[in-house]
Amino acid sequence: MSEPTVDSSRMRTLVHSDDLDETREIISSAYSPYELRVLDNAQGFSAWYAEGGFPGVTLSALSYGAETLVAPEPLTSYLLVCQVVHGSVRVLSPGREERVVDAGDTYVLDPYRTFRVHWAPGARMTTIRLSRDTVERAAADALGFEEPVRARFTLGGAVSSAAAGTWAGISAAVxxxxxxxxxxxxxxxxxxxxxxxxxxxxxxxHPLITPDPEIRHTGAVAHPAVRRAMQLIEEQADQPLTLSDLACAARLSPRALQEAFRQHLNTTPLTHLREIRLERAHRELLAADGDGRVTVTQIAYRWGFSNLGRFAASYQHRFGNPPSQTLRT
Known part of the structure; x- marks a missing residue:
């Protein structure tokens, strides 16, 4: 029995066997307890399983050499993103969904339901394992919730070819x-x-199943997130803050933070940042002596305005006179 053509030099092989019981025991320990049955040609059964990773991610590679049924118990603490790299599998959630997944396609096994996976002889797969907590926080960011969200997925493939390409790139990096x-x-x-x-x-x-209705949406819980972003702006308005910086402080995705600002402040995070910077520049111009030691250019640059013409126009629109006049007052 030969291993699949996967560069496993940086992975640890845990199973390389034609013993069904040994395979079941070892892979149950690596994942979660599961049923493993050979559906046809038991004499042709073989299994290969290897894994590696870094903190937060486990990469696994798995192959069965005969038609095999795998029925794991609920994953509970983690989620698997599975990519078929050779052959095909038929995956189903009893009473809910069923899908045949061919080479190159992916599907997601979430922690909240049971699955059965029928492996065609010789099928091979890689999986990326992420903790449930990590995925639930990402789901909250994506959907605009303050608290972690039960991230349940359909068995469908990627939502678009562009999305599939993005995931393929991230998967390749991992x-x-x-x-x-x-x-x-x-x-x-x-x-x-x-x-x-x-x-x-x-x-x-990948398509998420709509969260439970009792979970509160951004409209009910976004104020703390907005306040966190606003606090960062207040404390570091003179720093080169980006939308990603503000979203990280808010513990939301950039898209969710923009929606929260629109809903609660009728503005955007970067517009709010620009307004705060204008206000700070205005205060400095008012406080300056006007004796030439402090210039409009210095103050504009200090508050992140590299385009002086645009700064002057925005300043006049906001305060009714050009910054040079404020400095001379």
């Missing part, structure tokens, strides 16, 4: 880090960023 021995293993910051990016990309790429 696999490179594992298979090529990247620095995510030893860099907690990079591991954390890549894990969050993978979870955020998953939210955009």
């Amino acid at each position: 696999q490179r880090e594992v298979l090529d021995g990247g620095i995510a293993r030893t860099s907690p910051l990079l591991a954390s960023q890549l894990t969050r990016t993978a979870a955020a990309a998953l939210m955009e790429a």
